[in-house]
Structure formats: structure tokens, C-alpha cells
Amino acid sequence: MYAILDIETTGGKYNEEGITEIAIYKYNGHEVVDQFISLINPEREIQPFVVNLTGINSNMLRNAPKFYEVAKRIVEITEDCILVAHNAQFDYRILCTEFRRLGFEYERKSLCTVELSKNLIPDQPSYSLGKLVRSLGIPVTDRHRASGDALATVKLFKLLLDKDSGKSIIQNSVRLNPKHQLEPKHIDIIANLPTVTGVYYIHNDKGDIIYIGKSKNIKKRINQHLIGTNTKSKKIQAKISTVTYEATGSELVALLKESEEIKRVKPLYNKALRRSIFTHALYHFKDEHDYINLKIDIANGKEKPITTFSNRQSGKSFITKAVEDYNLCQKLTGLYKTKTSCFNYEIKSCDGACIQKEPSELYNKKVNLLIEKNSYANKNMVIVDKGRVVDERSAILIENGVFRGIGFFNLNYQINNLDVLESIITPMQNNRDTQHIIQSYLRRNKRLKILHI
Incomplete structure (x- = not known):
């Protein structure tokens, strides 16, 4: 007996997707x-590209059952069946992930119609479901919806069964998918960890720290390390003995602590984060007409940037939005290379700084507003964020534009001058990475409380 299925998901990070629709035909x-x-209501956001592909949006799923409400039915209809899917590894992984969230290990044999098609119908130009069934004359409706794709897979599988006259290829292709089970030692490690935001330290059997990370849910993140199949996860699984942690409450505090600890300890499996965590920066200069120009360039460590970015695309997205928010010129921000006016001037959404029509004094005021907003140079301020408990807050101190350290204070405690602050602050290193972490966090979290002192 076969359970032929198709699953639509929210998209997103590996092993963090949710199911939005499922179709199973018992054959x-x-x-x-x-x-x-x-x-199925995935209880998480659907990626925009998935909405465009499937037509399934959050409004459609608001009153749909959640996975735990249909889990029993899925178990029953697939009982004693071989799961069949086009790219079965994906669908099987998604099902296992959802069942694992419920604390249930789901295990079935599986068959992949991509693999079978390559064996039984060789030399096809494409083995994607849509192109393959079209080339074979198999009708398909509701493409990229679970029911339509699962029905097309049923028809494809029927054709493959007919082609496998010796009944050996399909039999030899059945896979018993291995469970991603935790070893008893790993289960004990997970059991003792909290679901809080903070920094975690993975130790080997000698007590040495082999990996440092941060997470908004330490238990969940360590679990991902221990069931992961990539090279780094496997190395950690082989060496892990214990995990210690420090709760921070604030993701920003966790990011800063993680960066400093990795540089101090230099753990074996943190090679990537020992280097700078940003590659590009935003710089400014004045041209021959006295206009302040902006440019995204490779971070060189010599010039002082306004702010920094993890990659060029991130910087370009920032500049594109800044042009709109501050009414800046595309040409003077490096977005539109021309010797004359920029495109926005032609559609009357630029005031003409590109051709010296807008006075430089007025234009430079707008640029300086952007610089002021995105740089904390020469500023005395405290970024107030979540604490480790309900009545606590974290404080990140910037003094004269230099990151000084972090601390925690009770909500009843007044922090209104540097003397009070310095008594609760634990000093930390100021470097290019800490500046990048703080500025990036401020860009992403617009509603953070900032005290100017």
C-alpha cells in the first residue's frame, strides 16, 4: 500500500518551515x-515568494486546523504504507519535523518519484514535477497546490509502476528513512537547558569550550545542533559532553557577549566568527560642488564608516530605503550612475541635487539627518532592552561614541547619569564588530528605548 502525498510549506529557514497544506492519497x-x-495553520508567517507561488496566504489559514489537530489522521492514513512523493526527502523531513515538535517520532518507508523517473524514464530534459508530467502527457490541475500536485504524482507513479515490468527497480528504491534520534547522553543535555535568550557554551569531555553561540531559545538551538546533519553539527555531536549557558534576556546583549567570548576563547568550531562579521560599510564625502555623497564600499578599516553591513546587498537595500525616507538623490548615493540628472529627478521625486538645482545646504541637512540617525559617534546614550526576568532591563552604554559595556537594572532603579550607570556596567571591548552589531540591531529594532545622557 502507498500513501502518495504533497506538502506546501511556509518557506524560510531549514527545519523551521511550517506546513500550510497537505494532500495524501492512499493507493x-x-x-x-x-x-x-x-x-493547515502553520502558526508562523508565510514567505512572500511562497504566497506568490501557491496563492495560499495567512488569511486563508486563520481558521484552518493546526498540525496537532490533524496529526492522528496523518498517522492513520499512512499506517503500513510506503510514502511516495516527488522529492520524497523534502516531504518526509517536513512531516518528521512537525511530529518531532509534538514529541513524536514519525517513521515510514519512502519512495521518491524523482529518483524512480530518472531510472525508468531516462534522458528527460527536466525532472521537476510540472515539466515532467507535461512531457509525459499527464494532465495536472491546481499546480503548486497540495491536492493538484499529489494527484499528478499518483498518475506519474501509476505510469512508473507499469514501466517497472520486473517489479525490481521500485522494490530496490524503497528507503527506510533513518530517525534523527538523540543519543541518551544528548537527551540529558537537552533536558537541563532552558528556553531563554542567551549565550551557550558547548564543552568536550575535558571541559574545554569547543563552540560558543547565541540564541533566543537555547534549548531549541542546542537540539538543532544535536540532530543536524551538516559537517559542523556532526563534529559537535561527536565531541559534546556538557553545555553551560548565560541568560541575557536581550538578543543584543547575547550578540555582544557571543562576539567578545569567541574572540577571547577562540573555540575550535567557531572559525567563521573569529573574523570580522561585516564586509561592507557606508561612507560619506563631499564632491566638488560641496554636496555630501554617500557610497557603499568594502570595509577597509582605515576610513571611519557611518555604519556597516554584513554584505553589499544589505547595504544597497539600506541606501535604497534611505533615498525614499530622506528624499535623497540616487546619483549622490551611488544608486544611479549618470553624468546628468538621476531617474528620480525625471519623475519629480528628487529635488535636483544631481544637477545642482537643489542648494547644497538644504540637501546636506537631509544627509546629516541620516548620518545622525545611523551613527552614534560622539554620543552619550544608553540602549535599554529586555532583561533576564520580568522586572529587569538590560543597559548597553555608549560613551562619547564608544561602546563601554553592558549591565542589568531593576525597573525601580533610576539610571539618569553616568555615575549611576558605571556602577552597574560590566566593561567590554569596543571594536569594529561591536559597532556593527549595535548599529545593525538598532536598524532592525526601531522601537528600542534609547536614553540620551
């Missing part, structure tokens, strides 16, 4: 004998 080799089709 006995001759006909469909049972079926289950349902939208």
Missing part, C-alpha cells in the same frame, strides 16, 4: 482507496 497499486486533504 493500492490500482486505485485510490482513501484520501486526506487539508489546509
Whole structure:
């Protein structure tokens, strides 16, 4: 018996996707004998590209059942069945992830119609479901919806069964998918960890720290390390003995602590973060007409940047939005290379700094507003964020534009001058990475409380 299925998901990070729709057709080799089709509320955001691809949006899923409400039905309809899917590894992984969130290990044998098609119908120009069934004359409706794709897979699988006249290729292609089970030692490690924001330290059996990380949910992140299949995860799984942690409450505090600790300890498996965590920066200069120009360039460590970015695309996105928010010129921000006016001037959304029509004094005021907003040079301020408990807050101190350290204070405690602050602050290193971490965090979290002192 076969359970032929298709799953639509929210998209997003590996092993963090949620199911938005599932279709399962129980097939006995001759006909469909049972079926289950349902939208599912994934309890998380759907990526925009997925909405465009499938047409499934959050409004459609608001009243749909959650996965735990349909889990029993999925177990029953797939009981004693071989799961069949086009790219079965993906669908099987998604199902296992959802069941694992419920504390249940789901295990079934599986068959992949991509793999079977390559063996039984060789030399096809493409083995994507849409192109393959079209080339084979198999009708398909509701493409990129679970029911339509699962039905197309049923018809494709029927054709593959017919082609496998010796009944050996399909039999030899059945896979028993390995469980991603935790070893008993790993289960004990997970059991003792909290679901809080903070920095964690993975130790080997000698007590040495082999990896440092930060997470908004330490238990969940360590679990990902211990069931991961990539090279780094496997190395950590082989060496891990204990995990210690420091709760921070604030993600910003966790990021700063992680960066400093990695540079201090230099753990074996943190090679990437020992280097600078940003590659590009925003610089400014005045041209021959006295206009302040902006440019995204490779961070060189010599010039002092306004702010920094993890990559060029991140910087370009920032500048594109800044042009709109501050009514800046595309040409003077490096977005539009021309010897004359920029494109926005032609559509009357630029005031003409590109052709010296807008006075430099007025234009430079707008640029300076952007610089002031995105740089904390020469500023005395405290960034107030979440604390480790409900009645606590964290404080990140910037003094004369230099990051000084972090501390925690009770909500009843007044922090209104540097003397009070310095008594609760634990000093930390100021470097290019800490500046990047703080500025990036401020860009992403517009509603943070900032005290100017």
C-alpha cells in the first residue's frame, strides 16, 4: 500500500518551515482507496515568494486546523504504507519535523518519484514535477497546490509502476528513512537547558569550550545542533559532553557577549566568527560642488564608516530605503550612475541635487539627518532592552561614541547619569564588530528605548 502525498510549506529557514497544506492519497497499486486533504495553520508567517507561488496566504489559514489537530489522521492514513512523493526527502523531513515538535517520532518507508523517473524514464530534459508530467502527457490541475500536485504524482507513479515490468527497480528504491534520534547522553543535555535568550557554551569531555553561540531559545538551538546533519553539527555531536549557558534576556546583549567570548576563547568550531562579521560599510564625502555623497564600499578599516553591513546587498537595500525616507538623490548615493540628472529627478521625486538645482545646504541637512540617525559617534546614550526576568532591563552604554559595556537594572532603579550607570556596567571591548552589531540591531529594532545622557 502507498500513501502518495504533497506538502506546501511556509518557506524560510531549514527545519523551521511550517506546513500550510497537505494532500495524501492512499493507493493500492490500482486505485485510490482513501484520501486526506487539508489546509493547515502553520502558526508562523508565510514567505512572500511562497504566497506568490501557491496563492495560499495567512488569511486563508486563520481558521484552518493546526498540525496537532490533524496529526492522528496523518498517522492513520499512512499506517503500513510506503510514502511516495516527488522529492520524497523534502516531504518526509517536513512531516518528521512537525511530529518531532509534538514529541513524536514519525517513521515510514519512502519512495521518491524523482529518483524512480530518472531510472525508468531516462534522458528527460527536466525532472521537476510540472515539466515532467507535461512531457509525459499527464494532465495536472491546481499546480503548486497540495491536492493538484499529489494527484499528478499518483498518475506519474501509476505510469512508473507499469514501466517497472520486473517489479525490481521500485522494490530496490524503497528507503527506510533513518530517525534523527538523540543519543541518551544528548537527551540529558537537552533536558537541563532552558528556553531563554542567551549565550551557550558547548564543552568536550575535558571541559574545554569547543563552540560558543547565541540564541533566543537555547534549548531549541542546542537540539538543532544535536540532530543536524551538516559537517559542523556532526563534529559537535561527536565531541559534546556538557553545555553551560548565560541568560541575557536581550538578543543584543547575547550578540555582544557571543562576539567578545569567541574572540577571547577562540573555540575550535567557531572559525567563521573569529573574523570580522561585516564586509561592507557606508561612507560619506563631499564632491566638488560641496554636496555630501554617500557610497557603499568594502570595509577597509582605515576610513571611519557611518555604519556597516554584513554584505553589499544589505547595504544597497539600506541606501535604497534611505533615498525614499530622506528624499535623497540616487546619483549622490551611488544608486544611479549618470553624468546628468538621476531617474528620480525625471519623475519629480528628487529635488535636483544631481544637477545642482537643489542648494547644497538644504540637501546636506537631509544627509546629516541620516548620518545622525545611523551613527552614534560622539554620543552619550544608553540602549535599554529586555532583561533576564520580568522586572529587569538590560543597559548597553555608549560613551562619547564608544561602546563601554553592558549591565542589568531593576525597573525601580533610576539610571539618569553616568555615575549611576558605571556602577552597574560590566566593561567590554569596543571594536569594529561591536559597532556593527549595535548599529545593525538598532536598524532592525526601531522601537528600542534609547536614553540620551
